[in-house]
Amino acid sequence: xxxxxxxxxxxxxxxxxxxxxxxxxxxxxxxxxxxxxxxxxxxxxxxxxxxxxxxxxxxxxxxxxxxxxxxxxxxxxxxxxxxxxxxxxxxxxxxxxxxxxxxxxxxxxxxxxxxxxxxxxxxxxxxxxxxxxxxxxxxxxxxxxxxxxxxxxxxxxxxxxxxxxxxxxxxxxxxxxxxxxxxxxxxxxxxxxxxxxxxxxxxxxxxxxxxxxxxx
Amino acid sequence: xxxxxxxxxxxxxxxxxxxxxxxxxxxxxxxxxxxxxxxxxxxxxxxxxxxxxxxxxxxxxxxxxxxxxxxxxxxxxxxxxxxxxxxxxxxxxxxxxxxxxxxxxxxxxxxxxxxxxxxxxxxxxxxxxxxxxxxxxxxxxxxxxxxxxxxxxxxxxxxxxxxxxxxxxxxxxxxxxxxxxxxxxxxxxxxxxxxxxxxxxxxxxxxxxxxxxxxx
Numbered sequence: 001x002x003x004x005x006x007x008x009x010x011x012x013x014x015x016x017x018x019x020x021x022x023x024x025x026x027x028x029x030x031x032x033x034x035x036x037x038x039x040x041x042x043x044x045x046x047x048x049x050x051x052x053x054x055x056x057x058x059x060x061x062x063x064x065x066x067x068x069x070x071x072x073x074x075x076x077x078x079x080x081x082x083x084x085x086x087x088x089x090x091x092x093x094x095x096x097x098x099x100x101x102x103x104x105x106x107x108x109x110x111x112x113x114x115x116x117x118x119x120x121x122x123x124x125x126x127x128x129x130x131x132x133x134x135x136x137x138x139x140x141x142x143x144x145x146x147x148x149x150x151x152x153x154x155x156x157x158x159x160x161x162x163x164x165x166x167x168x169x170x171x172x173x174x175x176x177x178x179x180x181x182x183x184x185x186x187x188x189x190x191x192x193x194x195x196x197x198x199x200x201x202x203x204x205x206x207x208x209x210x211x212x213x214x215x216x
Numbered sequence: 217x218x219x220x221x222x223x224x225x226x227x228x229x230x231x232x233x234x235x236x237x238x239x240x241x242x243x244x245x246x247x248x249x250x251x252x253x254x255x256x257x258x259x260x261x262x263x264x265x266x267x268x269x270x271x272x273x274x275x276x277x278x279x280x281x282x283x284x285x286x287x288x289x290x291x292x293x294x295x296x297x298x299x300x301x302x303x304x305x306x307x308x309x310x311x312x313x314x315x316x317x318x319x320x321x322x323x324x325x326x327x328x329x330x331x332x333x334x335x336x337x338x339x340x341x342x343x344x345x346x347x348x349x350x351x352x353x354x355x356x357x358x359x360x361x362x363x364x365x366x367x368x369x370x371x372x373x374x375x376x377x378x379x380x381x382x383x384x385x386x387x388x389x390x391x392x393x394x395x396x397x398x399x400x401x402x403x404x405x406x407x408x409x410x411x412x413x414x415x416x417x418x419x420x421x422x423x424x425x426x427x428x429x430x431x432x
Binding site: 080 | 283286287290292293296297300303304307384387388392396397399400403404407
């Protein structure tokens with residue numbers, strides 16, 4: 001019995017490790033997507049677009065593994081809850097990869113033109129950094145199950161929301177001179193970064209709930 | 217043993233029924249959200265916003281029930297797969313409710329002004345109808361497990377994508393005269409309808425996969 005528990009524990013640890021790996025993959029993808037859009041780098045954009053398939057495949061394999069563990073080990077109570085939560089976290093992380101992919105597609109759509117006007121590059125640089133930071137912190141929450149860090153992720157998301165509001169403020173300012181098409185691109189880009197961070201918050205909240213049994 | 221299977225089958229049927237109920241709730245919510253934004257109807261918008269909590273609570277209760285079924289019945293193979301898929305479908309449906317909620321919030325934000333200029337009301341009416349239709353069809357896919365209808369949902373989504381492209385075309389036309397703020401609202405609204413339909417497609421595809429073991 002002790003041996004079975006131990007194998008099961010190894011499997012749970014393996015799931016956590018894969019969730020951390022997936023988090024790292026989407027942290028890298030948003031970082032590269034941001035770089036691609038700031039530098040109109042088509043090659044990098046294509047790399048991000050291609051890597052989304054890798055992320056999707058990784059998630060599908062992870063989900064299949066989790067379902068297989070449930071089927072074989074027939075866990076109850078907290079172990080089952082942890083595995084179901086892992087499925088939800090992988091869905092959030094996969095969706096973060098989609099957001100990177102969406103950003104990279106705008107780089108490609110506008111190439112060789114810049115999707116982001118010069119006066120907004122600093123703002124998007126900050127959003128990209130905030131997104132990467134929140135993903136990395138989420139990875140450390142999965143690793144450590146540290147509820148304090150999980151709460152910090154909420155604060156990081158407030159920072160992203162603030163950057164997003166500032167962006168919209170710039171777009172609706174009467175002095176906006178880049179026209180409607182650019183404003184549409186930037187509205188969508190802003191939403192992608194905001195959603196990216198929302199999904200990271202969702203992952204952190206799930207860890208918080210697993211550890212404490214309460215909602216953050 | 218026959219009795220146990222039968223109770224389990226009742227529980228699975230109950231889950232399907234709840235997914236259909238949830239689908240109906242989000243079909244009603246997008247219908248009302250569309251009506252609220254077309255008629256600048258604040259009362260209706262508030263109703264949609266309030267109903268999102270009901271939808272979320274319904275989903276949480278359903279998910280808890282599904283996890284409880286997995287814990288008690290310890291299903292394997294296709295039964296387990298069906299239950300895990302039900303969790304994913306409920307997440308898609310809950311997200312469709314969020315999209316209705318987002319539409320209603322724009323009604324409220326712009327009230328008593330109209331968020332949608334007169335020349336685009338017909339277009340949003342069509343998107344609202346397409347969204348409601350796709351949700352109802354998705355409900356019938358869950359009920360019937362009819363793979364032909366599941367494939368029709370993909371076509372309905374193509375129709376939504378076409379409406380969405382037409383909308384963006386109108387916004388970026390040099391004759392657009394309603395300014396950037398309006399274009400931002402309409403870009404986000406367009407995305408909410410598009411995402412609503414995407415989630416419905418996702419639900420239909422999951423049913424298709426459960427029935428056929430293949431991706432649509």
